[in-house]
Amino acid sequence: MLRFLYFLSVILAVNSGSAPFIKPCGKKDLACVKTSAQAAVPFIAPGNPELGVPSLDPLRLPRIKGDQNGLKLTFKNTIINGMKNCVINDVTQDLDKGKQGMEIQCTVNMKGDYKLGGQLLILPIRGDGKYTIKIQDIVIRADIDLKTVEGVDGKPHWHITDWTHSYDVKTSAHFDFKNLFGGNALLAGPVLEFVNFNWREVMQEVAPPVVKGIVQAVVDAVQAFYTSVPADELYINN
Numbered sequence: 710m711l712r713f714l715y716f717l718s719v720i721l722a723v724n725s726g727s728a729p730f731i732k733p734c735g736k737k738d739l740a741c742v743k744t745s746a747q748a749a750v751p752f753i754a755p756g757n758p759e760l761g762v763p764s765l766d767p768l769r770l771p772r773i774k775g776d777q778n779g780l781k782l783t784f785k786n787t788i789i790n791g792m793k794n795c796v797i798n799d800v801t802q803d804l805d806k807g808k809q810g811m812e813i814q815c816t817v818n819m820k821g822d823y824k825l826g827g828q829l830l831i832l833p834i835r836g837d838g839k840y841t842i843k844i845q846d847i848v849i850r851a852d853i854d855l856k857t858v859e860g861v862d863g864k865p866h867w868h869i870t871d872w873t874h875s876y877d878v879k880t881s882a883h884f885d886f887k888n889l890f891g892g893n894a895l896l897a898g899p900v901l902e903f904v905n906f907n908w909r910e911v912m913q914e915v916a917p918p919v920v921k922g923i924v925q926a927v928v929d930a931v932q933a934f935y936t937s938v939p940a941d942e943l944y945i946n947n
Contacts, residue, residue, distance in 0.1 A: 736804045736944040743800045746811070754793035761933040766792040770821075770926055775918030779828035782915065784840070787821035789923065798848065804944060807870075810852040814879070816845045819919070823886060830910055832900055838888030842919075844912075846880035851924060853931070857940055864939040869932050874924045876916065882908040884915075 734741035756764035766789075773784040795815040802809045823840040827833070853872040860866035884904050889897035904911050935943075 734945065736802065736946060739800055739802070742802065743797055746797050746800060750793060750795065750797075757934075760937040762930050762937075763933075765927065765930060766790060768792060768923065768926065770922055773918055773922040775915075777917065778914060780834070780914055781826045782918070783824045784819075784919065785822040787819055789817055789819050791815060791817035801852075804855075807855040807857075808852065809855065810850070812848060812850045814846055814848045817847065818843050825886065825889075829900075829904065829914060830907060832903060834889065834900060836886055836889035836891070836897070838886065840887065841885045842915075843883045844878060845882070847876060847878045849876045849920065849924075850874060853928070860936065860939065862939065865941060866938075867935040867940045867943070869928060869935070872924070872928055874920065876920050878909065878912050878916075882912050884908070884911065 734745050753762075754764075754766040756762050768789040770787040770789070771785065773782075773787060775782045792815060795813045797811065797813050799812040800810065819840075819842040821840060822838070824837040826835045851872060851874045854870045855867045856870050857865045858868045884901070886897075886901065889900060
């Protein structure tokens, strides 16, 4: 899911020695920006240690925590795969106002350790163990605000001051939580069946802290890139 904000950090680049895989685009040429962003995905996904950018496929999130509508959840050691196949649906930007935005569509697999407790929709739920979540066609929209600051190299660099996001799952989601109710299959089976039948409603309960955690991780990756590459290498001023 979410490397999408990192794409914002590279799709605008000119022929930079720091990021030679980037095709140059004028800052107002959004068709070029979108095409360049999609072409850059396979180069970006593995990460770039020289620029201080970690791997985004797989994306590793040490801890995700949520507490809403009576449901407490903690996901640890989460690994997300599939971001390298994301499709960029739309890009927007107004660099004069310090605005950039992107909408991407992804199919991803998540796995790790979980702990759940409380109420999930109409059912009580508790458990801890391994989990997997498969999400088909999640659409994520992210928008960031930028300002220009002086870097340690004495050149202007972009700095992210704020970001917002939204999401929607278009096709499906499938959940598997091992060791629900302490491994009681008589209790766990009906709950899992209910959860997967009502996947859209369950995503509304479970996904917000997950998506927020992913976006935050990717914003950090974007900022690492912006810190490494001067702003005047990231667009053609026309």
